[in-house]
Amino acid sequence: MPAFLPTAIENKLRNLTSQEGLLQVNTLYEDAGREYLPFVTQVPSPCAQALNTEKSERIECFLAGDSRASEVISLAAMHTLWLREHNRLAKNLKMLNTHWSSETIYQEARKIVGALHQVITLRDYIPKILGPMAFEQYVGPYKGYDSTVNPTISNIFSTAAFRFAHATIHPVVRRLDERFQDHPDHPKLFLHEVFFSPWRLIKEGGLDPVIRGLLASPAKLQIQDQIMNEELTEKLFVLSNNGTLDLASLDLQRGRDHGLPGYNDWREFCDLQRLETETELYTAITNRSIVEKIIELYKHPNNIDVWLGGLAENLLPNARTGPLFACIIGRQMKALREGDRFWWENKHVFTEAQRHELEKHSLSRLICDNTGLTTVPADAFQLGSFPTDFKSCEDIPGINLEAWREIFHQGKFMLFFY
Numbered sequence: 001m002p003a004f005l006p007t008a009i010e011n012k013l014r015n016l017t018s019q020e021g022l023l024q025v026n027t028l029y030e031d032a033g034r035e036y037l038p039f040v041t042q043v044p045s046p047c048a049q050a051l052n053t054e055k056s057e058r059i060e061c062f063l064a065g066d067s068r069a070s071e072v073i074s075l076a077a078m079h080t081l082w083l084r085e086h087n088r089l090a091k092n093l094k095m096l097n098t099h100w101s102s103e104t105i106y107q108e109a110r111k112i113v114g115a116l117h118q119v120i121t122l123r124d125y126i127p128k129i130l131g132p133m134a135f136e137q138y139v140g141p142y143k144g145y146d147s148t149v150n151p152t153i154s155n156i157f158s159t160a161a162f163r164f165a166h167a168t169i170h171p172v173v174r175r176l177d178e179r180f181q182d183h184p185d186h187p188k189l190f191l192h193e194v195f196f197s198p199w200r201l202i203k204e205g206g207l208d209p210v211i212r213g214l215l216a217s218p219a220k221l222q223i224q225d226q227i228m229n230e231e232l233t234e235k236l237f238v239l240s241n242n243g244t245l246d247l248a249s250l251d252l253q254r255g256r257d258h259g260l261p262g263y264n265d266w267r268e269f270c271d272l273q274r275l276e277t278e279t280e281l282y283t284a285i286t287n288r289s290i291v292e293k294i295i296e297l298y299k300h301p302n303n304i305d306v307w308l309g310g311l312a313e314n315l316l317p318n319a320r321t322g323p324l325f326a327c328i329i330g331r332q333m334k335a336l337r338e339g340d341r342f343w344w345e346n347k348h349v350f351t352e353a354q355r356h357e358l359e360k361h362s363l364s365r366l367i368c369d370n371t372g373l374t375t376v377p378a379d380a381f382q383l384g385s386f387p388t389d390f391k392s393c394e395d396i397p398g399i400n401l402e403a404w405r406e407i408f409h410q411g412k413f414m415l416f417f418y
């Protein structure tokens with residue numbers, strides 16, 4: 001869920017009658033006692049249905065902070081985890097601080113969820129994307145809030161660089177049983193079978209098999225001559241269009257539509273050498289046939305679309321990006337952190353004791369707390385094999401909410417006395 005939601009959407013997502021500051025949940029379906037996201041209210045929604053579904057049995061698109069939450073079932077599963085985490089935290093905060101109003105609980109739970117998202121993204125995910133050297137160079141350690149930094153998302157980040165991940169998407173979604181083997185009842189699916197298909201979560205085993213599949217399957221290899229697969233270039237489904245689309249074409253065309261300067265201009269922006277000839281291009285992209293194809297199509301390196309050029313670059317060591325995208329993503333991440341007055345590590349946002357607790361959290365803990373999984377990898381972003389690289393949830397650290405207990409002391413409440 002985006003950190004900043006327009007109030008109208010936020011009010012639709014909240015359960016305003018609960019005393020515990022909860023988010024709305026699905027009132028028709030449960031996942032072995034755990035919540036699903038609510039459905040959108042405008043029905044029939046455009047989401048796909050199982051064959052021969054009766055009108056009364058329809059599974060609509062999920063309602064979340066972002067209308068794309070149902071794009072693929074794995075993304076819907078992630079949104080659902082965060083919904084469950086908010087409600088879990090809110091219920092526990094209410095038990096600790098029975099005098100808190102529903103509004104206070106909602107805001108405190110939301111603040112913790114935002115912080116956990118920041119911890120997981122910047123500490124556990126981004127270093128693996130940029131690689132250790134570029135992370136150090138462009139992000140480095142936190143030095144506090146800087147009011148001169150503009151934290152807004154740049155055009156180049158959202159329209160090109162962060163779309164690097166479109167080249168990491170596996171064409172197959174695996175669903176696994178409790179032993180992390182292919183699920184006997186729910187076989188693997190091609191991506192096009194899970195576009196806008198929330199029914200596959202609700203009717204086919206809930207979140208757990210999908211989450212296990214995400215934890216125990218590799219991302220697609222980023223090979224220079226197979227950047228994207230046909231599930232995305234021939235069979236993509238989006239809500240704003242009736243037919244199937246090509247994500248690579250959308251990415252390229254979106255860059256032009258947004259007027260992004262070309263590949264070489266962005267290299268210069270990042271203090272990287274401009275690559276003016278075919279021979280110079282080989283220094284950044286070693287695959288000869290790709291360079292030849294690029295030159296045949298674009299004629300001169302200055303014409304290369306930045307999304308394509310950035311994606312084709314050789315990856316940095318232990319990274320999922322080349323030098324150009326590592327620079328752009330790294331700078332954006334640093335600005336998001338330094339320019340955010342409410343960044344979780346900034347002074348006075350949380351108490352020291354609370355920061356200490358937040359730091360213990362991880363995506364693996366989020367999964368332990370909100371699904372039926374009892375074993376997970378210590379680092380959910382690091383692929384391991386089951387059971388060797390998996391740990392019991394009992395050994396995965398988590399937050400102790402005692403740091404949020406408000407104590408009544410000498411006639412007044414002491415905030416977060418710990």
Ligand code: HEM
Binds near residue numbers: 166
């Ligand atoms: C199956 C997985 C995914 C699908 C089907 C998908 C599909 C799409 C589509 C259709 C768009 C809009 C394209 C356009 O019209 O310009 C888009 C935008 C985008 N995608 Fe993905 N995507 C996926 C995964 C990812 C991942 C894993 C990331 C990053 C980690 C990512 C980052 C982005 C970004 C940054 C945008 C631009 C968003 C904006 O400017 O509002 N996508 N994606």
